Amino acid sequence: MSKFHVSTTVNGDTVEYLCDPRETLLDCLRDKLNLTGAKEGCGTGDCGACSVTVDGRLVCSCLMLGVEAEGKQIETVEGISDGDVLHPLQKNFIEHAALQCGVCTPGVLVAAKSLLEKNPNPTEEEARYWLAGNLCRCTGYDKIIRAVMDTAAELREAS
Amino acid sequence: MDYHSPASFAEASALAANATGVTRFLAGGTDVLVQLRSELVTPDTLIDIKKINGVSDITRIADGSWTLGVAATGAEMSEHAELVSDWPGVVEAMDLIGSTQVQGRATLTGNLCNASPAADSVPAMVAAGVTVTVTGPDGTREVAVEDIPTAPGRTSLAKGELISALNIPARGANGGDAYLRFIPRTEMDIAVVGVGVNLRLDGDTIAEARVSLGAVAPTVLLVDECAKAIIGTTLDDAALETLAAAASAACNPINDKRGTVEFRTEVAGVLTKRAAKTAYARAKGEQA
Numbered sequence A: 001m002s003k004f005h006v007s008t009t010v011n012g013d014t015v016e017y018l019c020d021p022r023e024t025l026l027d028c029l030r031d032k033l034n035l036t037g038a039k040e041g042c043g044t045g046d047c048g049a050c051s052v053t054v055d056g057r058l059v060c061s062c063l064m065l066g067v068e069a070e071g072k073q074i075e076t077v078e079g080i081s082d083g084d085v086l087h088p089l090q091k092n093f094i095e096h097a098a099l100q101c102g103v104c105t106p107g108v109l110v111a112a113k114s115l116l117e118k119n120p121n122p123t124e125e126e127a128r129y130w131l132a133g134n135l136c137r138c139t140g141y142d143k144i145i146r147a148v149m150d151t152a153a154e155l156r157e158a159s
Numbered sequence B: 001m002d003y004h005s006p007a008s009f010a011e012a013s014a015l016a017a018n019a020t021g022v023t024r025f026l027a028g029g030t031d032v033l034v035q036l037r038s039e040l041v042t043p044d045t046l047i048d049i050k051k052i053n054g055v056s057d058i059t060r061i062a063d064g065s066w067t068l069g070v071a072a073t074g075a076e077m078s079e080h081a082e083l084v085s086d087w088p089g090v091v092e093a094m095d096l097i098g099s100t101q102v103q104g105r106a107t108l109t110g111n112l113c114n115a116s117p118a119a120d121s122v123p124a125m126v127a128a129g130v131t132v133t134v135t136g137p138d139g140t141r142e143v144a145v146e147d148i149p150t151a152p153g154r155t156s157l158a159k160g161e162l163i164s165a166l167n168i169p170a171r172g173a174n175g176g177d178a179y180l181r182f183i184p185r186t187e188m189d190i191a192v193v194g195v196g197v198n199l200r201l202d203g204d205t206i207a208e209a210r211v212s213l214g215a216v217a218p219t220v221l222l223v224d225e226c227a228k229a230i231i232g233t234t235l236d237d238a239a240l241e242t243l244a245a246a247a248s249a250a251c252n253p254i255n256d257k258r259g260t261v262e263f264r265t266e267v268a269g270v271l272t273k274r275a276a277k278t279a280y281a282r283a284k285g286e287q288a
């Protein structure tokens, strides 16, 4: 089986890896680049735990092949904080206790950040629809939505 | 599995023509990767068409018609204000597919060629009169969307053929389209019934109409009886009842956990009426 050499940018750093064409971007992030923030909840696009952005677009990394990442700009949950300084979304998730087991959290954070970049002033309904592809078996979603809505308000005030 | 990313459709076609075993094209991958992961289909040859120039373009041509690249995603379609205003039904059908994440990758072409009877964008494309350009070893041909799926999971594309563009007709004056589906929840489910309606008015009277049903037969249906029920009418109550009866009569659905035969048949009538009302209001410029 021939392996592909892939050169791509993850959270601003140029990285390279060798992959089998059957490996997903999620496999490559976790097993080759040791970026284990993105999780595999289902592997079939249903749960959103593997969410990342590719060229600014929110996608499931389990539904994209590692070879397809060549030349792309990828952002994962690991790139959200500024070193040890948490992003307002991360602070508000802690504040609102918007996580329990935490398996869904990296995907929810990436998806919520992508929402606020596109729509800084979402209605609650818009936020719920945007995050409909991020399943959480613990929180019942309410705390997640409150953390996202509070962050949106905070970021609007700050800008 | 061999992975190729050709630079042209001619090259993609040649790769497919010479491949042995199972070949798949890779557009957004939201069907291909699910099938790979669940070990339903592991292609021997996977041909990624996204490195071909222009495959993500959405272009309105001088005559008002549209050409969509085969890798243009649902998200890109919804963000295209002029496309949304010309063909709201086609865009809303595509937008119903999956989550925000799935929208970032999924394409009309993939939805069509996966050939699920419940594919959401297909009835909307059939109603709109969309055609596809097919590139194969002998050159290109233009095919109506309704002639692509032949059975669940099967298409009329021959070995070595692939879709190289989608062509949406010019909207023209006094036209409107709409797509509605019924699912047991509000998001992330498979259509129990899907209906696309596209019509054109002459004053208050319907001059032209196309009505298409999904998920109620092995392939999408273009129902002439539905069109006949409303052409020449102002979509009055009598016309709506004839329309609903024609839609229900066209159904040949399956029984499954999402809906019984009786339920699907009944809902097809109800949804067709609603979709026709929305298309009519859009044609009058009354509703976005």
Ligand SMILES: Cc1cc2nc3c(=O)[nH]c(=O)nc-3n(C[C@H](O)[C@H](O)[C@H](O)COP(=O)(O)OP(=O)(O)OC[C@H]3O[C@@H](n4cnc5c(N)ncnc54)[C@H](O)[C@@H]3O)c2cc1C
Pocket (backbone or CB within 6 Å): A044, A045, A046, B023, B024, B025, B026, B027, B028, B029, B030, B031, B032, B033, B034, B049, B070, B096, B097, B098, B099, B102, B105, B106, B107, B108, B109, B110, B111, B112, B113, B114, B118, B119, B120, B121, B157, B161, B162, B163, B164, B188, B189, B190, B191
């Ligand atoms: C979580 C989730 C939810 C979903 N929800 C829905 C839904 O609500 N409604 C719905 O209809 N679908 C749904 N789907 C299915 C899927 O997202 C759609 O069918 C989508 O439009 C497929 O497009 P794609 O570009 O990802 O196709 P791909 O997976 O890339 O390809 C699909 C098929 O098309 C063929 N193909 C691709 N490009 C070409 C070409 N140029 N020429 C010839 N053949 C080609 C491939 O060989 C393959 O057989 C869902 C999927 C997921 C994972």
Ligand code: FES
Pocket (backbone or CB within 6 Å): A039, A040, A041, A042, A043, A044, A045, A046, A047, A048, A049, A050, A051, A060, A061, A062, A063
């Ligand atoms: S692991 Fe990708 S959506 Fe569940």
Ligand code: FES
Pocket (backbone or CB within 6 Å): A098, A099, A100, A101, A102, A103, A104, A105, A135, A136, A137, A138, A139
């Ligand atoms: S916190 Fe456990 S799945 Fe969301």
